[in-house]
Amino acid sequence: MAKDVIVACDFASAEAVYAFLDKIPGQKPFVKIGMELYYAEGPAIVRELKRRGHKIFLDLKLHDIPNTVKKAMAVLSGLDVDIVNLHAAGTRAMMEAALEGLTRPDGSRPLLIAVTQLTSTDQESMERDLLIHEPLERVVLHYAATAKAAGLDGVVCSPLEAGQVHAVCGAEFLTVTPGVRFAEGEKGDQKRVTTPARARELGSDYIVVGRPITAAADPAAAYERCIDEFLN
Ligand code: C5P
Numbered sequence: 366m367a368k369d370v371i372v373a374c375d376f377a378s379a380e381a382v383y384a385f386l387d388k389i390p391g392q393k394p395f396v397k398i399g400m401e402l403y404y405a406e407g408p409a410i411v412r413e414l415k416r417r418g419h420k421i422f423l424d425l426k427l428h429d430i431p432n433t434v435k436k437a438m439a440v441l442s443g444l445d446v447d448i449v450n451l452h453a454a455g456t457r458a459m460m461e462a463a464l465e466g467l468t469r470p471d472g473s474r475p476l477l478i479a480v481t482q483l484t485s486t487d488q489e490s491m492e493r494d495l496l497i498h499e500p501l502e503r504v505v506l507h508y509a510a511t512a513k514a515a516g517l518d519g520v521v522c523s524p525l526e527a528g529q530v531h532a533v534c535g536a537e538f539l540t541v542t543p544g545v546r547f548a549e550g551e552k553g554d555q556k557r558v559t560t561p562a563r564a565r566e567l568g569s570d571y572i573v574v575g576r577p578i579t580a581a582a583d584p585a586a587a588y589e590r591c592i593d594e595f596l597n
Contacts, residue, residue, distance in 0.1 A: 370591045371422050371545070373397045373575030379406045379413070381454070386417075388584040395420040395447070397573055411444045420447040422573075425483055426480055428452035431462035438466030438477075441529070446475050448541070450521060452477035453508035460515035478519040478541055479512035481505040484556075502526070506533050523557055524564040524572070531568050542575040547590070550577050561594035569595075 372394045378381045382402065386394075396419050402410060403425060405450040414421055427434050434451060441449050451463050460479065467474040482505055483490065491497045495591040497504055508522045509530050519539025522530055527540040553576055564572045574591055581587035 368565075368596060369395045369420075369571055370588070370595055371395045371397050371541070371571050371573045372578050372588065373399065373424075373573050374402060375399055375575050375579065377401055377405055379410050379412070382410070382414075385579055389588055390585070392588060393418045393420075394588060395422065395571075396425050397422040397575075399424045400426075408444055411446060415445055422446070422448040422450075422571075423475075424450055426450055426452055427463065428455045429459070431455075431459045434459050435462040435466035438463045442467045442469055442474060448476045448478060450478045450480060453481050453512050453520070457511050457515045460512060460517055464516050476518040476539065478521055478539060479508065479517055480521050481508035481512075484523060484544065502529075506530065509534050509538070519570065521573075524559040524567045524569045525557060527564075527568040527570075528594065539570045540568065541571045541573060542569040543575075545572045545574045545577065545591075547577055547587075561591045565595050566578075 374382050374396050387413055396414060398411060398421060411421060411423065419425055423441060427437055428451060449485065464477055468475055478595055481502060488501045491501060505526060506529060510533055512520055513534040519541060520530060521541050523544050524542040527542055530540050531538065544555050544558050545564055546552055548560050552558055573596055576585050578587045578591065
């Protein structure tokens with residue numbers, strides 16, 4: 366299975382992304398485009414980064430009625446991205462519809478992964494705001510199992526959950542894990558963090574790394590270090 370480092374390009378403009386990528390010359394990192402960048406620049410940013418040879422995780426976290434998600438996914442599939450995602454909370458029917466929409470006439474499609482519970486949701490807010498009273502960890506694993514049953518390829522989760530997700534959903538079910546920091550680095554707003562090397566030991570398939578690379582004094586060195594620690 367392909368393992369890789371995905372660089373979260375959390376910038377507000379195309380110019381800022383290109384300026385950042387110019388600091389990693391000779392490399393074509395797998396990049397994550399999130400809502401901020403996509404809503405600012407639209408599909409043009411996806412097409413341009415594809416043209417430059419990057420693999421793309423389009424992190425738009427779709428969540429709507431099945432028919433709407435199916436049609437939106439068909440549009441995203443036409444952009445030739447490599448990974449897209451949605452909220453497992455949209456239900457199994459929505460996830461199945463999404464897969465249908467993503468699948469091209471020749472049977473190919475981007476990988477589709479699910480967000481389980483956002484890491485910004487804790488036990489208290491889940492109980493109070495969502496009226497879900499099961500333990501958070503159990504909810505995450507149940508959503509992952511539902512995503513697997515719907516035919517999805519994996520989930521976004523913490524590296525600390527990757528082992529359990531693989532135990533429940535199988536070794537082939539992808540775990541895409543943010544919350545990665547270098548051993549001596551700033552945590553920022555991430556609470557539970559692991560190093561790239563530890564994420565590998567815990568079974569992550571892809572690590573998503575933003576500020577430790579994008580805000581580094583030497584982004585090229587930080588990216589190389591992530592690759593070294595995670596892949597070698
Ligand atoms: O800068 P940092 O390494 O914290 O960036 C992590 C990226 O992963 C951000 O784009 C963030 O939105 C995303 N993410 C996350 N936690 C999740 C899901 C996505 O940090 N549970």
